[in-house]
Amino acid sequence: MIVNDLEIMFGGQAGDGSLTTGDLIALLFKRMGLEVYTYKDFPSRIRGGHTNYVIRAGTTRGYGIADAVDGLVAFDLETVEAHVAEIRAGGFVIFDSTSEQVPRELRRRDVTWYDVPLARIAKVELGLELVRNTVAIGVLAAVLGMDGAAVASEVGAVYRRKGAKVVDLNLAALAAGEAFVTRYFSEWPSGYALERRPDGERLFMMGNDAIAYGALAAGCRFMAGYPITPATDILEWMAKHLPDYGGVAVQAEDELAAINMVLGAAFAGVRAMTATSGPGQALMTEAIGLAGVLELPVVVIECARTGPSTGMPTKTEQSNLNHLIFSGHGEIPRVVLAPGTVEDSFYLTARAFDLAERYQCPVFVLTEQALAQSKATLPLLDVDSVRVDRGKLRLEPVVFGDYQRFALADDGVSPRVIPGVAGGMHLAAGSEHDPSGTITENAANRTRMMEKRMGKLEAMRADLPRGIVHGDPAADIALFGYGSNRGPIVETLDRLTRAGIPVRFFEFRTLWPFPEDDVRAFAADAKAIFVIENNYTGQLERLVRYVVGPLPHMHLVNKYDGRPFRPLEIERAIAQHVALRAPAMPEPARTKGRL
Amino acid sequence: MAITLAPKDFATATPAWWCPGCGDYGVLSALKSALAELGREPKDVAFVSGIGCSGKISGYVNAYAFHGVHGRALPVATGVKLANRDLTVIAAGGDGDGYAIGAGHFLHAVRRNPNITYIVMDNQTYGLTKGQSSPTSAAGYVAGTSPQGNPDAPINGLALALAAGGTFLARGFAAQPKKLVALLKSAIEHDGFSLVEVMSPCVTYNKINTFAWFKENTFDVESLEGYDPGDRTTAFATLSAEGKIPLGVLYRDARATFEKLLHLPEQPLTSLDLLAKRTELGALAEAYR
Numbered sequence: 042m043i044v045n046d047l048e049i050m051f052g053g054q055a056g057d058g059s060l061t062t063g064d065l066i067a068l069l070f071k072r073m074g075l076e077v078y079t080y081k082d083f084p085s086r087i088r089g090g091h092t093n094y095v096i097r098a099g100t101t102r103g104y105g106i107a108d109a110v111d112g113l114v115a116f117d118l119e120t121v122e123a124h125v126a127e128i129r130a131g132g133f134v135i136f137d138s139t140s141e142q143v144p145r146e147l148r149r150r151d152v153t154w155y156d157v158p159l160a161r162i163a164k165v166e167l168g169l170e171l172v173r174n175t176v177a178i179g180v181l182a183a184v185l186g187m188d189g190a191a192v193a194s195e196v197g198a199v200y201r202r203k204g205a206k207v208v209d210l211n212l213a214a215l216a217a218g219e220a221f222v223t224r225y226f227s228e229w230p231s232g233y234a235l236e237r238r239p240d241g242e243r244l245f246m247m248g249n250d251a252i253a254y255g256a257l258a259a260g261c262r263f264m265a266g267y268p269i270t271p272a273t274d275i276l277e278w279m280a281k282h283l284p285d286y287g288g289v290a291v292q293a294e295d296e297l298a299a300i301n302m303v304l305g306a307a308f309a310g311v312r313a314m315t316a317t318s319g320p321g322q323a324l325m326t327e328a329i330g331l332a333g334v335l336e337l338p339v340v341v342i343e344c345a346r347t348g349p350s351t352g353m354p355t356k357t358e359q360s361n362l363n364h365l366i367f368s369g370h371g372e373i374p375r376v377v378l379a380p381g382t383v384e385d386s387f388y389l390t391a392r393a394f395d396l397a398e399r400y401q402c403p404v405f406v407l408t409e410q411a412l413a414q415s416k417a418t419l420p421l422l423d424v425d426s427v428r429v430d431r432g433k434l435r436l437e438p439v440v441f442g443d444y445q446r447f448a449l450a451d452d453g454v455s456p457r458v459i460p461g462v463a464g465g466m467h468l469a470a471g472s473e474h475d476p477s478g479t480i481t482e483n484a485a486n487r488t489r490m491m492e493k494r495m496g497k498l499e500a501m502r503a504d505l506p507r508g509i510v511h512g513d514p515a516a517d518i519a520l521f522g523y524g525s526n527r528g529p530i531v532e533t534l535d536r537l538t539r540a541g542i543p544v545r546f547f548e549f550r551t552l553w554p555f556p557e558d559d560v561r562a563f564a565a566d567a568k569a570i571f572v573i574e575n576n577y578t579g580q581l582e583r584l585v586r587y588v589v590g591p592l593p594h595m596h597l598v599n600k601y602d603g604r605p606f607r608p609l610e611i612e613r614a615i616a617q618h619v620a621l622r623a624p625a626m627p628e629p630a631r632t633k634g635r636l
Numbered sequence: 637m638a639i640t641l642a643p644k645d646f647a648t649a650t651p652a653w654w655c656p657g658c659g660d661y662g663v664l665s666a667l668k669s670a671l672a673e674l675g676r677e678p679k680d681v682a683f684v685s686g687i688g689c690s691g692k693i694s695g696y697v698n699a700y701a702f703h704g705v706h707g708r709a710l711p712v713a714t715g716v717k718l719a720n721r722d723l724t725v726i727a728a729g730g731d732g733d734g735y736a737i738g739a740g741h742f743l744h745a746v747r748r749n750p751n752i753t754y755i756v757m758d759n760q761t762y763g764l765t766k767g768q769s770s771p772t773s774a775a776g777y778v779a780g781t782s783p784q785g786n787p788d789a790p791i792n793g794l795a796l797a798l799a800a801g802g803t804f805l806a807r808g809f810a811a812q813p814k815k816l817v818a819l820l821k822s823a824i825e826h827d828g829f830s831l832v833e834v835m836s837p838c839v840t841y842n843k844i845n846t847f848a849w850f851k852e853n854t855f856d857v858e859s860l861e862g863y864d865p866g867d868r869t870t871a872f873a874t875l876s877a878e879g880k881i882p883l884g885v886l887y888r889d890a891r892a893t894f895e896k897l898l899h900l901p902e903q904p905l906t907s908l909d910l911l912a913k914r915t916e917l918g919a920l921a922e923a924y925r
Binding site: 243244245246250254257258259260262263265282284285286287288289291293294295297298299301302303304305306307308309310311312313327328331335421422424425429459460461462463464465466467468469470471472479480 | 708719
């Protein structure tokens with residue numbers, strides 16, 4: 042019997058409610074006291090096309106998806122075809138047998154099959170096919186042996202605002218699902234159990250919501266953006282909440298306008314940001330160079346997805362790292378932060394605003410679809426801990442003629458005035474300029490101004506979020522990674538550690554300026570180094586290699602199919618180079634058929 | 637206390653570096669006079685410009701000046717205005733900056749109607765890159781990139797703006813300083829997006845649309861009996877008519893500004909206490925329990 046550790050996948054057609062059902066069951070698991078991570082694998086369209094929603098529930102916070110699917114809830118045959126091979130031996134399938142049957146060749150013998158006419162039960166017994174999803178939750182709850190009263194209470198709470206009629210209907214649907222299991226499957230245990238634990242003081246939040254919340258807490262009062270998956274949630278969140286705090290969110294006509302509005306607002310003195318994904322980021326590149334040379338504090342949230350071009354808009358990838366660090370004509374100081382959890386998405390975004398104002402340069406927060414649009418359980422956020430440090434902002438009058446907006450300084454950061462401040466009038470020009478702002482092509486001045494701006498990269502070093510070292514810092518096996526890979530990497534580390542194989546993991550939180558000293562210190566004396574990332578070329582691995590040198594024992598572990606790592610994939614990659622004394626993990630069947 | 641200002645209060649130490657005789661000098665001079673006559677203090681003026689000969693103008697006005705990338709003056713100006721609505725926000729650029737690379741922003745700024753003024757200095761050529769055809773060059777205009785004649789029909793910026801919901805549309809001529817000052821003053825005082833297109837001849841590259849040509853080929857709508865700038869249909873007809881180019885206030889209308897429709901607070905966003913409402917902020921997390 043496997044207790045409190047499972048991965049459930051809901052699958053069906055886009056628009057048929059599998060995502061909503063997934064949200065509901067994920068919340069249910071959270072309320073039952075489990076640690077939850079969700080991953081949405083949906084097509085880039087509104088109706089039709091296979092979609093699935095993965096819910097990982099367990100007792101350890103911060104893990105990502107598991108090695109395999111434990112329970113598949115399939116609303117159609119296509120879901121079975123696509124995912125039956127991903128089910129762990131000993132797992133189960135709940136299949137809506139109303140209008141389709143699973144052919145014999147797909148019926149894996151090592152999996153328990155629960156054929157339930159979900160839609161028919163909903164239509165015949167409850168008079169509304171729409172509640173099929175709730176019937177499925179009833180079936181799942183029964184199969185997992187969940188406390189029926191607790192499930193009913195939570196489902197009732199979710200539907201309460203829709204009125205008593207809707208609540209009653211859904212409770213009846215739950216009961217119908219449970220009754221069907223009791224009636225037909227009481228002799229067929231799933232082998233899984235879910236036992237209630239105290240929910241405690243926790244939140245359940247999506248990465249994008251945490252980013253927006255962090256921005257609001259940090260005093261961001263202006264946002265401009267253009268809808269783009271998977272970043273749109275942030276603009277919607279800000280549009281909803283910013284006005285309550287005196288701010289404003291603007292839906293611009295394109296990303297060029299969005300970033301230039303942000304520059305304008307930042308120039309005028311408001312904490313401002315935009316959020317986008319690869320294609321939009323590409324369009325913003327020129328203006329970000331302008332922000333660098335105008336020394337404007339702007340925050341750009343990059344929710345990476347699969348590229349190039351349109352790529353797979355709803356799938357995850359870490360292929361925009363090079364773009365954030367190196368894109369643009371000319372050279373500017375910039376910061377790239379990368380949270381590894383929903384919780385850190387809040388704190389690092391808040392921190393981004395301070396860094397942007399303290400060093401008067403663009404700051405990126407890099408996340409990716411598998412974190413940005415995933416929900417996870419997290420401890421309560423400490424909103425009061427968020428500081429607002431506006432750096433060298435000067436609001437009192439200055440002496441016109443003496444004041445120099447781009448004055449040379451040891452740390453490269455000049456006192457900054459904003460429109461309305463008497464005496465501070467100046468030209469902020471994308472053309473090279475002298476400390477006063479006057480445009481000039483003088484060679485000596487050019488050299489000085491380049492050194493002033495680029496010098497910020499060194500000046501800010503001590504102020505940047507440090508990476509986190511997980512595991513045994515003296516372990517022979519050393520791993521590097523960032524972002525959503527933190528979950529599967531930490532799970533791999535925990536598993537190997539339990540098996541007596543120590544592992545160390547450096548989780549980057551600042552990717553630029555590259556934390557060379559920390560990387561060098563961490564990698565020193567490691568016997569085998571693995572850089573784990575979701576892209577083809579090994580963008581992070583190249584940065585690490587540049588710092589620690591070409592080492593024969595350094596390996597790239599990469600994946601670029603648009604899906605996040607499963608821990609077993611990382612473990613296998615390590616095992617190719619290091620003899621792991623860990624007990625052999627069960628071999629999950631390879632995915633076959635349509636994906 | 638009323639502040640008395642003179643055009644020289646808007647002068648910068650940097651002299652303007654346009655070709656002698658360039659129409660842009662007339663625009664610069666008129667703008668300084670308009671700001672002085674309206675009593676807008678340099679510290680309260682944000683002046684955003686794009687790229688090109690005309691884009692250099694922000695460097696020649698004592699104000700909070702922003703000389704950004706090509707074609708994006710209007711989004712920058714919109715961001716400035718939303719951040720601090722107390723500022724007088726002016727954007728300026730050429731016909732290429734506004735009607736070619738920035739055409740998308742132009743239409744969207746017009747339809748949003750933020751309270752900013754946009755000056756398009758139209759010389760019907762790309763001057764800074766030495767005389768290529770521009771979006772307002774006549775069809776058939778011979779230039780380096782169109783040796784067989786410009787294949788594109790010219791853009792009618794004011795008519796476009798009228799179709800997009802423009803609320804203040806005017807056209808001036810760089811060689812008519814008094815009228816231009818008056819147009820700019822009305823535009824700046826207009827509550828909403830004001831567009832002032834200024835015929836600003838390029839004396840170096842455009843040998844067709846010269847000062848003399850404009851004198852010959854323009855007329856003021858005030859010379860039309862009973863011209864009503866509040867009449868949209870007449871404005872369309874006047875802007876679309878073949879023949880001489882109409883000058884003056886072509887159209888004006890009252891419509892809610894972007895600031896109003898966004899429910900922007902009355903005080904500038906720059907004056908907000910960023911640590912206010914911490915309790916409410918913390919309570920937002922309750923939705924995620």
